[in-house]
Every structure is written in C-alpha cells, then in structure tokens.
Amino acid sequence: MTAVTGPERSTRRLxxxxxxxxxxxxxxxxxxxxHREALxxxxxxxxxDRFDExxxxxxxxxxxxxxxxxxxxxxxxxxxAARVRAWPGTSVVSHEVLARASRAQVATALESFGxxxxxxxxxxRDLARQIxxxxxxxxxxxxxxxxxxxxDRIRDPDRTDDVASWFWAVQEVPDILDRWGAGLPxxxxxxxxxxxxxxxxxxxxxxxxxxxGLDPDAWDTRVSRVNPxxxxxxxxxxxxxxxxxNGGVLAGRHYREFVREVLAHRTLSQRTGSPRLGLPPDVRGxxxxxxxxxxxxxxxxGYDVVGDLDELRPAPADRPFTDPxxxxxxxxxxxxxxSTVTLLQQAASLRxxxxxLRAELATALEERDQARREAGIWLRAKRxxxxxxxxxxxxxxxxxxxxxxxxx
Amino acid sequence: MxxxxxxxxxxxPSAGYPEAALAWARHLRGGGxxxxxxxxxxxxxxxxxxxxxxxxxxxxxxxxVRLLAARAHALASPPDPDRFxxxxxxxxxxxxxxxxxGDRPLLWPPHRTAHHTVAPGRHGAPPIDPAALPVGELLRxxxxxxxxxxxxxxxxxxxxxxxxxxxxxxxxxxxxxxRYRVVGVPSGVERVxxxxxxxxxxxxxxxxxxxxxxxxxxxxxxxxxxxxAWAARVRQGARTRxxxxxxxxxxxxxxPRAAAVDDLAARWAQRVGAERxxxxxxxxxxxxxxxxxxxxxxxxxxxxxxxxxxxxQTDVVRRVNAVLRVRVTTDHRRALDRRLVTxxxxxxxxxxxxxxxxxxxxxxxxxxxxxxxxxxxAAGGYPVHGDLGVLRRPAHGPVAPLxxxxxxxxxxxxSVLGGVAAQAHAAPGVRR
Numbered sequence: 001m002t003a004v005t006g007p008e009r010s011t012r013r014l015x016x017x018x019x020x021x022x023x024x025x026x027x028x029x030x031x032x033x034x035h036r037e038a039l040x041x042x043x044x045x046x047x048x049d050r051f052d053e054x055x056x057x058x059x060x061x062x063x064x065x066x067x068x069x070x071x072x073x074x075x076x077x078x079x080x081a082a083r084v085r086a087w088p089g090t091s092v093v094s095h096e097v098l099a100r101a102s103r104a105q106v107a108t109a110l111e112s113f114g115x116x117x118x119x120x121x122x123x124x125r126d127l128a129r130q131i132x133x134x135x136x137x138x139x140x141x142x143x144x145x146x147x148x149x150x151x152d153r154i155r156d157p158d159r160t161d162d163v164a165s166w167f168w169a170v171q172e173v174p175d176i177l178d179r180w181g182a183g184l185p186x187x188x189x190x191x192x193x194x195x196x197x198x199x200x201x202x203x204x205x206x207x208x209x210x211x212x213g214l215d216p217d218a219w220d221t222r223v224s225r226v227n228p229x230x231x232x233x234x235x236x237x238x239x240x241x242x243x244x245x246n247g248g249v250l251a252g253r254h255y256r257e258f259v260r261e262v263l264a265h266r267t268l269s270q271r272t273g274s275p276r277l278g279l280p281p282d283v284r285g286x287x288x289x290x291x292x293x294x295x296x297x298x299x300x301x302g303y304d305v306v307g308d309l310d311e312l313r314p315a316p317a318d319r320p321f322t323d324p325x326x327x328x329x330x331x332x333x334x335x336x337x338x339s340t341v342t343l344l345q346q347a348a349s350l351r352x353x354x355x356x357l358r359a360e361l362a363t364a365l366e367e368r369d370q371a372r373r374e375a376g377i378w379l380r381a382k383r384x385x386x387x388x389x390x391x392x393x394x395x396x397x398x399x400x401x402x403x404x405x406x407x408x
Numbered sequence: 409m410x411x412x413x414x415x416x417x418x419x420x421p422s423a424g425y426p427e428a429a430l431a432w433a434r435h436l437r438g439g440g441x442x443x444x445x446x447x448x449x450x451x452x453x454x455x456x457x458x459x460x461x462x463x464x465x466x467x468x469x470x471x472x473v474r475l476l477a478a479r480a481h482a483l484a485s486p487p488d489p490d491r492f493x494x495x496x497x498x499x500x501x502x503x504x505x506x507x508x509x510g511d512r513p514l515l516w517p518p519h520r521t522a523h524h525t526v527a528p529g530r531h532g533a534p535p536i537d538p539a540a541l542p543v544g545e546l547l548r549x550x551x552x553x554x555x556x557x558x559x560x561x562x563x564x565x566x567x568x569x570x571x572x573x574x575x576x577x578x579x580x581x582x583x584x585x586x587r588y589r590v591v592g593v594p595s596g597v598e599r600v601x602x603x604x605x606x607x608x609x610x611x612x613x614x615x616x617x618x619x620x621x622x623x624x625x626x627x628x629x630x631x632x633x634x635x636x637a638w639a640a641r642v643r644q645g646a647r648t649r650x651x652x653x654x655x656x657x658x659x660x661x662x663x664p665r666a667a668a669v670d671d672l673a674a675r676w677a678q679r680v681g682a683e684r685x686x687x688x689x690x691x692x693x694x695x696x697x698x699x700x701x702x703x704x705x706x707x708x709x710x711x712x713x714x715x716x717x718x719x720x721q722t723d724v725v726r727r728v729n730a731v732l733r734v735r736v737t738t739d740h741r742r743a744l745d746r747r748l749v750t751x752x753x754x755x756x757x758x759x760x761x762x763x764x765x766x767x768x769x770x771x772x773x774x775x776x777x778x779x780x781x782x783x784x785x786a787a788g789g790y791p792v793h794g795d796l797g798v799l800r801r802p803a804h805g806p807v808a809p810l811x812x813x814x815x816x817x818x819x820x821x822x823s824v825l826g827g828v829a830a831q832a833h834a835a836p837g838v839r840r
Contacts, residue, residue, distance in 0.1 A: 059734060060734060063506060063552065063735065064507065065506060065507075065647060065733065070734040071733050071734070071738065074735065074737055102466075102503045102504060102511050103503075104503035104511075159533065159534055160542065162507060165507070165508050165533075166507060168533075172531055175531040175532040175533075178531065179510075246659075247652070247656055247658075248652075248656020248657065248659045249660065297531065
C-alpha cells in the first residue's frame with residue numbers, strides 16, 4: 001500500500017470511496033465527518049456540512065429516488081465537486097451507493113473533478129457476511145422478502161429482480177472496479193479489505209488512515225456510529241412489521257424515524273444475545289466459489305490491495321445456521337414485547353414534549369393578549385385625546401406642543 | 409455520447425463483440441432499425457475476446473434508438489437525419505435513471521450458455537437480446553432522455569387555471585346570464601365549464617345574496633374519481649404507481665380528499681346550504697344536467713382549459729417526474745411538466761381521461777366505498793340529478809396503465825422533444 005496523500009505530496013488529489021455497502025463505510029464517514037475541521041487544518045478536505053451531504057450528492061449523480069430524500073439532492077453533486085476542485089490539497093468523497101453508478105455516471109463524476117488526480121477506493125468484505133447483511137438492509141428498508149427467497153433471487157443469473165439487480169450493482173467487486181476504474185491507472189485503484197472477525201477493531205481504520213497518510217492513533221474513532229447488525233429474531237420481527245405498515249400505513253419519514261432509527265438501530269441492534277444470521281451450507285459453497293473468482297480478477301488487474309485478499313474468502317462457519325424463515329416464535333415474541341415497550345416510552349416522551357409545548361404556547365398567547373390589552377388601553381386613550389382636541393382648545397394646544405416635540 | 413470515428417455501419421466478415429456492437433450502434437444512429445440478432449445474421453462471429461467494448465452503449469439505449477428509428481420510418485414525413493443523429497447521441501450517452509439493472513451488454517450468440525445460478529467468474533449485468541428487454545428497462549432509459557430534453561428546452565409559462573370566471577360577454581346584458589359554481593371530478597367539471605361557457609354562462613359569481621347561484625358537485629364512478637385523484641397527485645410530482653396508490657388508501661381505510669365527493673358536498677352545504685348544492689351523477693352527461701337545472705341550452709363543450717391525460721400519459725409524467733425530482737427544484741419541475749403535458753396531450757385526438765379500474769383484489773373495498781359515498785350523498789338532502797348508482801359501476805379500462813401504451817406515449821413525447829416528429833401521434837405498426 002502507498003499513501004496517496006501526505007506532507008511530501010502537494011498536487012490536488014481526491015480519494016473517491018465508492019463502497020461497498022456494509023463494509024465499514026458509515027464508520028469511516030463518521031470519523032471523517034466528526035474530525036473534518038481538524039483534518040482540513042492538516043490539508044485534507046472532507047466536503048460535507050451535514051452528515052448526509054455526500055449521500056445526497058450520490059443520489060444526485062445517479063438520479064436515484066430514495067423515499068423523497070432525493071428532492072433535497074438537487075445540485076448536491078456539483079456542489080461537492082466544486083469544493084474538491086477548489087481545494088488545494090487532498091479531498092475525500094465517500095458514499096457506498098456510488099458503487100451502483102453506471103459507466104456514463106462514472107464518466108460524469110470523474111469529469112466533474114476536472115484535473116484533480118482521482119484515486120478510487122473500494123472497501124470489500126467477504127460474501128458470507130455481506131449477503132446476510134444485505135438481506136437485513138433490505139428488511140430495514142421496508143422489504144418483506146424472506147431469506148431463502150432473497151438467496152434464490154440473488155443467485156438467479158437474470159438479475160432482473162429489484163433485489164438482485166441492486167445487490168450485484170453494489171456488491172460485485174470486479175464489476176464495480178470495471179465501471180469505476182476503467183479509466184484510471186491500476187495504481188490509482190485501491191481495494192481495502194475488511195478484516196475477518198476477531199481482528200483488532202481498529203484495523204480497518206488503520207488501513208484507511210494509512211491510505212490517507214494519517215497517523216491512525218491521532219484520531220478518536222469512538223465518535224463513530226456503526227451500522228449495527230441485527231439478530232435473527234429481530235430481523236424476522238421487522239419483516240413481519242413491514243407487512244403491516246407498508247402500502248401507505250406508515251409514511252416514509254415516520255418509518256425512517258420510528259422503525260429504522262428507534263427500533264432497528266437504537267433498540268434491537270443492542271440485543272446481542274440473539275442468534276446471528278449466516279449463510280446456509282448450500283449457499284456458502286457457492287459464495288466461496290464467487291469469492292475465489294473475485295480474488296483472481298483483482299489479482300490479475302494489479303490494483304493496490306490494502307489488507308489481504310484472503311479476507312474476501314468466507315471463513316468457515318463458527319456456529320450452526322439459524323434459519324430466519326423458521327424462526328423461534330418465543331424469541332420473536334420477546335422482540336415484539338421489547339419493541340412495544342420502546343415505542344410506548346417513545347410515545348410517552350413525545351406526549352410530554354407536546355404537553356410542554358402546549359403549555360409554553362398557552363403562556364405565550366396569554367402574554368400576547370395581555371400586551372394587546374395594554375396596548376389597546378393606551379391606544380384608545382390617545383385616540384380620545386386626538387378626537388377631543390377638535391373641541392377643546394387646551395387639549396389642541398397640548399397636542400400641537402407634543403407633536404412639535406416629537407418632530408411630527 | 410459520440411461513437412468512435414471510423415466505425416462501419418455493418419459488421420466485418422469476421423467480427424468480435426465490440427466491432428459488431430459499435431457497427432450496430434452506427435447503423436441505428438443513421439436511422440436504421442434492424443434488430444440486433446437480424447443485424448448479425450450472415451456474419452461469422454468471433455467466440456473469443458471481451459464482451460464489453462469501450463464506447464458501446466447499453467442494450468436499453470440501443471434498443472430505444474432502434475424503436476425511435478422504426479417509429480420515424482412509419483411517419484408520413486421522415487425526420488431530418490441530423491436531428492435524428494443528435495437524438496440518438498443523446499440516448500446513447502444517457503445513463504439509465506433510477507434503480508434496476510445498469511447497462512446490459514448485448515447478447516453475443518457465440519457465448520450463449522445456460523446457468524442455473526450466477527456463475528462464478530462472470531461479472532457484470534447479464535447480456536440480453538435487446539428485442540427481449542423488459543419494457544420497464546426501456547421506459548427507465550427513455551424517461552431520463554425525456555427529462556434531459558425538457559430541462560434543455562426550458563419551461564413554459566403557467567396557463568390560467570380556469571377560464572375567465574363570472575364575466576359575461578359584452579352582449580350578455582341583453583339576456584339573462586346564470587351564475588353557478590361547479591366542483592367535483594375534473595373530467596366532469598371541465599366538460600360543464602366548457603359547455604356552459606361556450607353558451608355564454610361561465611361559472612363563477614357570488615356565493616351569497618340574491619344573485620347567488622347553485623353549486624354543482626359532479627360525481628362519477630369511484631374508479632374514475634380515484635383515477636383522477638391519482639392523476640392529480642402525479643401532476644404534483646408523486647412517483648406512486650396506480651396499484652400502490654389504491655393499495656395505500658385501502659390500507660388507510662379512507663378515500664383521498666379529491667375522491668371524497670360526500671365531504672366535498674358537505675363542505676359546500678355548510679357554506680351555501682344543502683338545498684343549493686346539486687349532485688350531478690355521471691361526468692359524461694354533466695353539462696346537459698347542469699344546463700337543464702339552469703334553464704339554458706348547453707354549448708358544444710370543447711375542453712380547452714385543463715388538459716386531462718390518458719392513464720398511459722399520466723404514467724409517462726410519473727416516470728419522467730421521478731427523474732426530474734432529483735434534477736430540478738419543485739417549482740422548476742412543475743414548469744417542465746407543463747411542457748411535457750402539452751406535448752403528450754397534443755399527440756392524441758380527443759382526450760379520453762380515466763379508464764383505469766381499481767385492481768381486482770381491491771374490488772370489494774371499492775364496492776363498499778362507493779356504497780358509502782352514494783348513501784351519504786343521498787342522505788345529505790341535496791337535489792340529485794342522475795343515478796347515484798353510477799358510483800358503484802366499475803370503469804371499463806385496465807387495472808393499470810398498459811406498459812406497451814406507456815412506451816408508445818413515451819416514444820411519441822421523445823420524438824417531439826427531440827425534434828424528429830411534429831406530434832406525438834401513435835405511429836402504426838411500431839408496437840413492441
């Protein structure tokens with residue numbers, strides 16, 4: 001691995017991190033976003049004023065609908081690209097949905113950076129972890145597809161199904177590298193492998209930091225939010241919930257807040273005692289074969305590998321497979337009760353907030369009415385003086401004197 | 409996208425994938441419309457070599473240009489070759505918008521093999537005979553190009569929302585002009601407005617006082633009420649499909665505001681009194697019923713002020729809006745929509761709006777909802793003209809816009825916006 005940035009380099013460079021999803025991208029993005037000011041002081045630009053700015057830029061580039069969020073994305077890519085072009089040092093742009101870009105969109109993206117030297121970064125994790133994680137991601141995005149059906153769909157060579165076309169577009173490492181890296185020198189294409197379970201928790205950051213020319217120990221990675229995985233009964237419960245809230249019952253913004261954030265990310269992902277999802281034995285062998293072909297393709301192309309390509313090969317299963325399509329009812333019921341409690345607490349908190357706001361509003365209205373009353377008394381008195389001045393010489397003289405004093 | 413220079417428009421005697429694909433692209437760009445496999449017939453094709461070529465457009469872009477060329481050939485006056493070439497380049501260079509498969513390579517017959525699962529070692533979207541592409545893939549590509557053309561051509565000014573209201577013609581004082589308001593299902597409302605305005609009785613006027621006129625609430629089949637409510641949502645920028653839209657209301661257990669004509673009548677009754685709210689059942693005869701109540705003869709009733717789209721046209725707007733939502737601001741999109749709607753509406757003869765049925769699995773829900781509407785209208789104390797049973801009748805159209813019709817409308821709009829056709833008339837014999 002060669003650091004593409006550092007004090008000895010002075011030209012303008014861009015590290016364009018295009019995925020893959022579920023390979024630690026949120027972790028890296030949070031570290032970069034949290035430290036963006038300190039990084040800028042060291043000559044490294046992370047062009048984002050809000051956490052999802054680069055996500056919006058990716059939606060803009062690829063014209064991707066995303067539950068209404070795309071309407072906030074108009075012009076977002078051009079704004080990010082303009083900041084990169086204007087920055088005298090190294091910039092980092094990172095979002096995993098960029099993995100989906102077509103060749104025409106890649107050409108548009110690369111052209112938008114002008115003469116900035118582009119280095120492509122793709123982080124990749126083995127399929128035995130990616131496939132279950134992608135199914136969970138589908139469920140967290142309102143899909144109701146079962147696990148076996150999901151596995152069948154992604155293995156269908158036609159890939160015309162929505163689930164399969166998205167999965168391969170963002171997970172097929174050689175194809176993503178084909179689309180994004182075709183016009184770049186192989187030395188400017190960096191494949192970062194995600195360490196296998198049991199490795200040091202900071203190893204992925206160390207690999208990225210090395211690529212960025214940063215001292216990994218100098219940055220606090222505890223600020224980072226991870227996109228935590230769910231257990232089997234938790235995912236099964238969400239899938240059941242989707243059946244009931246889809247089709248207009250719960251609006252997209254409410255689903256994002258209450259189901260994905262409150263339930264999935266903040267509550268259910270904390271339940272670490274549940275069985276974890278893996279690949280069934282018949283699919284594991286196929287995944288190993290696919291991984292083998294990926295490793296061969298990456299080796300053949302001579303890209304810069306940060307980590308070890310062996311990490312893309314699925315590790316042997318360390319526990320028996322738990323089938324989510326035949327989940328333990330007791331466990332799912334427990335998740336349902338836990339979720340209900342959480343949502344009740346949420347409802348109570350919202351009620352308290354609403355009551356507090358109502359009380360504040362009532363006070364404000366009372367103060368406004370009092371002020372109006374007082375202003376009204378004073379105004380009526382002034383009007384009476386003006387009216388009476390028409391018939392009263394003393395008042396008329398007094399009013400004239402007052403107006404002179406006020407300069408009117 | 410500009411194709412590499414020097415590419416012949418026919419494959420050589422022995423061709424590899426990139427050469428043959430680029431030759432076909434050149435053939436299509438020049439206005440040719442030969443399908444891919446037919447184009448390859450009679451040539452020896454190399455089995456080895458890459459199946460991806462630099463500068464080769466995807467199967468959807470290529471097939472879309474072929475369909476445009478076939479459509480252009482079917483027109484009485486062939487298009488300007490330069491304009492067609494320019495439009496073809498726009499299509500070739502256009503990324504497929506939204507989700508779904510990305511650019512697919514063309515089926516290369518020597519490589520055709522069967523796989524039961526995704527084969528290790530084969531990367532990228534699977535190749536396809538472009539003639540077998542799902543219509544949805546072509547529509548995704550075309551919607552992106554239409555959006556580009558709209559953005560490039562700019563906006564059109566907003567037309568008046570209604571015809572001039574309440575201003576009788578100069579000779580009106582010579583005879584009695586009746587004042588009235590008409591609300592309800594847009595197809596019926598526009599028919600009434602146009603017919604009565606043509607007869608010298610534009611809608612409008614005061615709601616109170618001795619000159620106050622009646623308020624007509626035009627209702628139609630529940631299918632039609634819902635179809636027009638969906639069309640209105642699409643015009644506002646919604647991406648929702650017809651089936652999803654109806655399914656959403658079924659799940660919520662209510663009706664969209666635009667279809668809840670019982671609430672509409674009740675709101676007007678609160679303002680003017682139930683006795684002045686007339687319920688007119690059936691959009692087709694609404695003008696005659698209103699004219700009869702007013703005691704005036706109806707005019708011919710050309711529908712000029714508001715354009716009502718066919719379901720397939722509404723679906724075109726929906727698909728193009730999905731791209732425009734992420735390209736331009738909301739106000740800009742609405743302005744661009746006006747141009748698209750004008751182009752679409754100019755393509756057909758007389759607009760025949762509606763024609764969508766509630767999907768079969770929601771039929772019993774629709775029957776219950778129609779029953780409730782009819783009961784509430786009947787119980788509201790309003791004068792009723794026509795048979796409220798019309799609400800319960802299913803429409804005669806399909807249960808969703810037909811993909812083949814949507815594609816025809818999309819190709820028509822693209823041809824007009826690309827400058828290769830004057831109007832988006834359906835071209836005979838280009839059905840896919």
